[in-house]
Each structure stands twice: as C-alpha cells, then as structure tokens.
Amino acid sequence: MPERVTSLEPPANQLNEEMLIRRARDGEHELSYDLIRPYERRVCAAAFAILRNEAYHQDYAAHHPDNPYIVNDDAPKVTHLRQQFPDLYTGK
Numbered sequence: 001m002p003e004r005v006t007s008l009e010p011p012a013n014q015l016n017e018e019m020l021i022r023r024a025r026d027g028e029h030e031l032s033y034d035l036i037r038p039y040e041r042r043v044c045a046a047a048f049a050i051l052r053n054e055a056y057h058q059d060y061a062a063h064h065p066d067n068p069y070i071v072n073d074d075a076p077k078v079t080h081l082r083q084q085f086p087d088l089y090t091g092k
Contacts, residue, residue: 017035024031061070082089
C-alpha cells in the first residue's frame with residue numbers, strides 16, 4: 001500500500017489538489033496555474049524574507065563594529081587577510 005503524505009491543509013483541499021494534479025497530468029495543462037496559485041504568496045513571502053535578511057547582513061561589520069563576533073573573530077581574520085594579500089584588499 002503506498003504511503004500517504006500528510007499535509008497541513010484540510011483534507012478537502014488536499015483531495016482537490018490531487019484531482020488538479022491528475023487532470024493536469026492527463027493533459028489539462030492550463031490547470032497548472034490553479035495548482036500553483038495557493039503557494040505563490042508563501043513563496044513570495046519567503047523570497048522577500050531572504051532578500052530582507054540579505055540586506056540586513058550586507059556590511060554587517062561596518063554597521064556593528066562593537067559586536068563580539070566582529071571584534072573577536074571577524075576583525076582578526078580581515079586583518080590577517082589584509083596583511084597576506086595587500087594588493088587584493090579593497091578596504092571596503
């Protein structure tokens with residue numbers, strides 16, 4: 001007996017999704033948008049969260065020079081790299 005994947009969605013939505021998948025697989029390709037639509041908002045929200053986090057971490061050391069990680073771990077590494085590769089260091 002095939003193992004059934006549990007979903008957080010109510011069973012009616014899960015059955016509707018299974019029906020849409022079956023119909024799209026059988027040739028009704030225009031139904032694929034109906035399959036994607038419920039997930040679009042979640043995917044967009046996740047993408048925007050990632051971009052927001054990327055912006056927050058950009059130039060973190062410059063914005064948080066007193067952070068213990070920056071002081072104890074990051075700054076010594078940057079200093080060492082600057083000494084080892086002075087021609088490549090841009091001083092950003």
